[in-house]
Amino acid sequence: MVPPRPVHRNADVRMRGFVSRSTVDSAISWIDQVLSSRGIMPAEEVNLLEASGRILAHEIVSQFDVPAFARSMMDGYALRADETHGATSYNPVVLDVIGSSYPGKPLNAIVQPGQAVRIMTGAPVPDGADAVLAVEQTETDGTKLLAGGEVPAGRHIGLPGEDIRRGDIVLPSGRPLRPQDVGILSALGIGRVPVVRPPRVRILITGNELLPAGTSPSGFRIADSNGPMLSALVNRDGGAAVVPEMIPDDPDRILESLQQPADVILVSGGSSAGQEDHVPVILGSHGELAIHGIAMRPSSPTGMGLLNGALVFLLPGNPVSCLCAYDFFAGRAIRFLSGKNRDWPYRKVRLTTNRKLVSVVGRLDYARVRIVDNRVEPLAISGASVLSSTTRADGFVLIPDDSEGIPAEGETDVYLY
């Protein structure tokens, strides 16, 4: 009689999932520790016309007074203020108009008593004059001016350095540049702007069953959706996404791809602990697999580590898990390296729930929700593979790992996509 073959509870251990899971907090701590040791990316210079939205790499100190000269703030006449004493429209002071001052084209003369200079907004105020009388208060025949009002010294004159003084810190390092900041840089003579270089992010898509992004589903094969999604997320967060690469589920090819130079590598798929999941093993043997398996839902089969100096994130192939794991972990790193705020890039609002949001103690939940009449409505979803839940959703709610959920009529923060 042949004895029965032995049955071992762990015979198929590599398909059985994780022995233990890290908390979200410990994974974030690991990321932050790596980030603080390497700091943000170094500077690169870009043209002014490409600088808006980028992060300033150094503080900008003005080398100039702006304006560099006294300028008129009005169309009118530059004159000596004390000569307008007592002038009214009924009893005007008569002055000689000795010329005109235009922006960039001053009058090369000194205003003497009894004289005035026609002046345009922005034009240099000629020496001798110490005020501008607005054109509305004057009459003229071209050579004689009837000054029909009094002005105190300094009126309608912008002084040198009034906008910016030489030596002023105009913009601080780390500033996300606004359109008007770019205007200031231009005025300060800064044609090339030092900004934080975007981290180079490679996106590796594993899964033999996947067709190239944007191709029609065929039989049991579907097109990759994570490549284009991750590429968009990386670019949103300030990274420079390389065109996603599809690699076969072959350990040698995966290793070869992981060893190409990059600041950050995102691997979609094969991140779990099953026998088809090569990537964690490869990362662990050729680099460091620091975190593998996280107490959260979705995205539990997420890993991260280091290889050849690149931060490597192993993201689940399921699209929702992939999005969530990106936003929790990889996005944080990319935002930091890009010089941005590392926290969620989503706007947060505090709202009341329509219905209970269920969770379990011991894991953090990322629940997609809609906002209906300014209240939070959980989306009925059946799984992490339902990417359409993230397009139907207006945002998401985080249910912490010490909570069983959020009751109906409870208040919660909602992060808006």
Added chain:
Amino acid sequence: MVPPRPVHRNADVRMRGFVSRSTVDSAISWIDQVLSSRGIMPAEEVNLLEASGRILAHEIVSQFDVPAFARSMMDGYALRADETHGATSYNPVVLDVIGSSYPGKPLNAIVQPGQAVRIMTGAPVPDGADAVLAVEQTETDGTKLLAGGEVPAGRHIGLPGEDIRRGDIVLPSGRPLRPQDVGILSALGIGRVPVVRPPRVRILITGNELLPAGTSPSGFRIADSNGPMLSALVNRDGGAAVVPEMIPDDPDRILESLQQPADVILVSGGSSAGQEDHVPVILGSHGELAIHGIAMRPSSPTGMGLLNGALVFLLPGNPVSCLCAYDFFAGRAIRFLSGKNRDWPYRKVRLTTNRKLVSVVGRLDYARVRIVDNRVEPLAISGASVLSSTTRADGFVLIPDDSEGIPAEGETDVYLY
């Protein structure tokens, strides 16, 4: 005796400013009327990898069920649910493992009574099976499976069309595409995405005194700051900004530039009613100068009209006025044409003022403010030429034309830059 030369109060009328000013509301009404008659820009197709952030030009209807087949939501075993009746880990049901189903690589077999198929997450569920038992509830020696738990029919199986059904409207026309939307489009086989074509926006910089953007100030000449700022604003709002062109203050050259093809033309400088302000006259004689002079501060010398089908905005040369006039008027048109929400792109918060914000009845004020300890602090500013006020500011407050200002400790909306 020579008689005195006649003095006329309006001898210098072209330097005297505007006879009357339009309200902000009437200028916006004119813009909206032009926009509603021409509609948003037509569609163009872009690659998936460039689609995020763009505006979808047509609704997207799915041509496929996603998934197209029943798939496993777990790693485990596909089997016939009724055979697990009464199974426990102490009293398992024994089944024959007849093969494995992988994502994209199904097992070509029908599961018979007494049989099970090893199955990975995402893999097709073989015919005959109607449930998946999670791997954690099983033991195996490779050919025999000990099913240690009951499952109801349908458990852990994602049904065809569960994510998206053929014929579903997946994304509506006009949607600003999110990263996850791009993922969905990819899965639906849409490799080229129909998005709204950005309006082509030409930026003309007038002012003989100006040096090219980003050059150091020299003597009485300063570098143009409006070109780079406007370019950044246009791109932010979804337009395609052509590299700004500097044109001399020469009517023929200005006309020639205005006649080049564009959807929108922004002219910086020369927008007022002085004798150096050629642009309004040219626009009025060769096209339509619909609005010129607006009851607001800054940006009062703003104009707008039409020439050869292009919407033309005449923006003041002073940088703050230029920014303000852009955001009130030109930006509104560009955002609409790009398919975006035409309203302010700034986030609005309601806060209490630290100090009075002064205005006068009859004009709308655009006041730059800082936010200090969550309260509104007006910026001490001396004029529209002080661009640094917009970089020091956190945002702005609008004081309507029927108001004398906002008192200290008053509530107001702040638009955040």
